[in-house]
Amino acid sequence: MEEHINWEGVIAGDVPSHTALYNLYFDRLFNYGRKLTADESLIEDTIQETFVRLWADRQKLPPAAAWNGYIFRMFRNALFRHFRDAERHRLSLEELEARLPEFNADHILLARESDAATQARLRKAIGALSARQREAIFLRFYENLSYDEIAAVMDISVKASYKLMARALNEMREAMGLSLVALLFLLRPC
Amino acid sequence: MMHRSEAERNPSTVDELLADTRFQEWVLRGNPAPDVYWTAWMERHPGGKAMIDAAREVLLSIRFAEHRPDPSRKAAARESYLAGLAAAMERERRARVVRMFRSAAAAAAVLLVVSAGWYAWRNLRAEEYATAYGEIRRLTLPDHTEVVLQANSRLRVAGKWRYDGDRKVQLDGEAWFKVPPIAQHGNPAPPFTVSAGHASITVLGTTFNVRHRRQALEVVLVDGKVRVDAGEKSRVLTPGEKVRFVKGQQVMSVTQADTAAVAARAKGQLVLHRTTAEEVLHYLEDNYGYTVRQVDSSLLKKELEGEFVQGKPEDILFLLSQLLDADITVDGKNLDLKKR
Numbered sequence: 193m194e195e196h197i198n199w200e201g202v203i204a205g206d207v208p209s210h211t212a213l214y215n216l217y218f219d220r221l222f223n224y225g226r227k228l229t230a231d232e233s234l235i236e237d238t239i240q241e242t243f244v245r246l247w248a249d250r251q252k253l254p255p256a257a258a259w260n261g262y263i264f265r266m267f268r269n270a271l272f273r274h275f276r277d278a279e280r281h282r283l284s285l286e287e288l289e290a291r292l293p294e295f296n297a298d299h300i301l302l303a304r305e306s307d308a309a310t311q312a313r314l315r316k317a318i319g320a321l322s323a324r325q326r327e328a329i330f331l332r333f334y335e336n337l338s339y340d341e342i343a344a345v346m347d348i349s350v351k352a353s354y355k356l357m358a359r360a361l362n363e364m365r366e367a368m369g370l371s372l373v374a375l376l377f378l379l380r381p382c
Numbered sequence: 383m384m385h386r387s388e389a390e391r392n393p394s395t396v397d398e399l400l401a402d403t404r405f406q407e408w409v410l411r412g413n414p415a416p417d418v419y420w421t422a423w424m425e426r427h428p429g430g431k432a433m434i435d436a437a438r439e440v441l442l443s444i445r446f447a448e449h450r451p452d453p454s455r456k457a458a459a460r461e462s463y464l465a466g467l468a469a470a471m472e473r474e475r476r477a478r479v480v481r482m483f484r485s486a487a488a489a490a491a492v493l494l495v496v497s498a499g500w501y502a503w504r505n506l507r508a509e510e511y512a513t514a515y516g517e518i519r520r521l522t523l524p525d526h527t528e529v530v531l532q533a534n535s536r537l538r539v540a541g542k543w544r545y546d547g548d549r550k551v552q553l554d555g556e557a558w559f560k561v562p563p564i565a566q567h568g569n570p571a572p573p574f575t576v577s578a579g580h581a582s583i584t585v586l587g588t589t590f591n592v593r594h595r596r597q598a599l600e601v602v603l604v605d606g607k608v609r610v611d612a613g614e615k616s617r618v619l620t621p622g623e624k625v626r627f628v629k630g631q632q633v634m635s636v637t638q639a640d641t642a643a644v645a646a647r648a649k650g651q652l653v654l655h656r657t658t659a660e661e662v663l664h665y666l667e668d669n670y671g672y673t674v675r676q677v678d679s680s681l682l683k684k685e686l687e688g689e690f691v692q693g694k695p696e697d698i699l700f701l702l703s704q705l706l707d708a709d710i711t712v713d714g715k716n717l718d719l720k721k722r
Contacts, residue, residue: 207467214463219451226449236451236459244466248474301445314443333410334446338403354401361400365440 199256205247214243220335221267227330228271228293234278238271245270261341264331268345294323295330310368317367325360332357394427399437409441458618462609465573465584509539513555515671516695518650525549525562527574530648532556533669549574555668556593558648561585561606581612581627590619591644595668597629602639610634652690659684659706666717670695677719681706 197216201209218239225235245266246253254262271293279288297319302311318326324346331337331345343353393402400406408420424430451459513519513531521529523539527549531537535555553576561574574585578594588606593599601610603619610617612627615634619625624639643653652665660682666672672695686705690698699717703710711718 210467211464214460218456218459222451222456223449227446232451232455236455236462240459240463240466243463244470247467247470299447301447302443329444330446333406333441333444336411358397358401361440362397364443365396365400365436368440368443 199259202246203250203253205250210243210247210250213246214239217243217263221264224264224330224335225267225271225293227295227299227327228268229275231275234271234274238267238274241270241274242267258341258344261337261344264335264337264341264345265347269347295327296323297321297326300326300329313367314364317363321360321363325356328353328356329360393423396433396436399433400440405437406441409438458607461607462618465609468573510536511539512536515669523549523551525574527562528560530558530650532558532647534671551576553578553592553594556591556595556647558589558591558644559585560589579629581610584609584611591647596664599627599629601625602641602644604641604644646689654686654688654690656685656687658682659686659702662686662702663717663719666695666698670698672715672717675713675716675718677717678708678721681708681719681721 197213198206198209202213221239221242222232222235225238226232229235242263246263253259275293276288279291283291300318302314321329328342328346331342332339337345339350339353339357342357343350346353348356393399393405405420420434424434427433511519511521511531513533513535515534517533519531521531521537523529529537532555535553535557537554537557538552540550540552551574559576576583576585576592578592578599579597581599583590583592583601585606585608588608589604590606590608591600591602591604593601599610599612601608601619602624603621605621608619610619610625610627612634615627617625617634617636619636622638622641623636625634625636627634640653640655643655646653652662654662663674663677663682667674684706688701688705690701696712699710699712702708706719707722709720709722711720
């Protein structure tokens, strides 16, 4: 997807290259932002701010290979900052921290037609994951970000991003009742 | 896209498979490790096939809700982005001029004085247009924007305009604008901005009326699209909408406007439709410089229908006295209204 972007053009301040980058990311960032908050105006403002800043900072951009994570990171940071600015007058500090944008469990769907009991267990497991775990799973499997990129976006170490993901997947595996012994027994005939 | 890190080792359990990016890529996207790699892996690990099936089952169970932006909001967001980009470009251009300025200073102080004087003369010379009470003026700005400046109003056009820079005007009073779009091979058109009081209206080719009187700003959009920013509030108008913002109140109210009445304003007419006598008197004060000294309060709330052609205020006063069934006494610039 990124191949269509003229990276040199972006750095040189070529407007069509910048608008192409904006067009490429708008839907993706909107979809991501919408998982963190339902406030669509806030998301739209934040995307705008992200790309105007990208223009202003175009000579300080990291190497092109790291841009994907960089853009997601800029957007996420700005979204949290905007949220704090917008709500500061209305909410106490505790309320503010408690209401920060976070990844809602409803946004993870169950794809496989498994039996009702497994479905229910899986839904419960997804609910029990932390918002950060859900967000990491989204970035990895929906947005196809690497562990390095996820670490940059969520402002954690690469090791922590790996752990966050491994624990989340482990919990989902357990909820699906796919214990190794049971599986070995079930699958032996094949 | 593939990125090896210390976190990726040689997987040997279901959980390690799950977290392995090569395994994830293989299951979800069919790459980059070929099937032979995982076939060999299965043979190396006891129960390998069951482990891979279990891990695959988990990965394939993960799916996400998709949120798509509403197309019209997406288009409005894109316009805001382009306007923001144009503003950022203009800031850079100004900063460049300042930098050039400084190097000129280092090179030759004399030259600086000369060029500063020249620069200031060319750029800072703001044009100001003003109308007297009862006067209407038609203007064409350098970008071919048509303006009808209503009575007792002032329009300041900042500096020298360039086609790649912001077009900025400042309004005190009331004016009707018709801004032509400037297409530039898909590049963002430089925004046209009207500031009035503490609010600003940003335009990309459109017709609208701005009224800033008595601390209240009213913008009616006839066609095209504008954005009104006041304090922390911001609203994109669609044709036929009227936004009203009163200084000190953090509310922007949006209502449907009578665009025919607004179009008539450009011809100097004042169309009354369920307009209160009080509003008409405000108009006489704002546009003709009268002061209403005495008035029966029962008259103020009366609603009027009709049409005033901008002309002699005496004619308007005569019509008003007929419509209100009231005697209007004129004493210099003071008005007294009495019910008949």
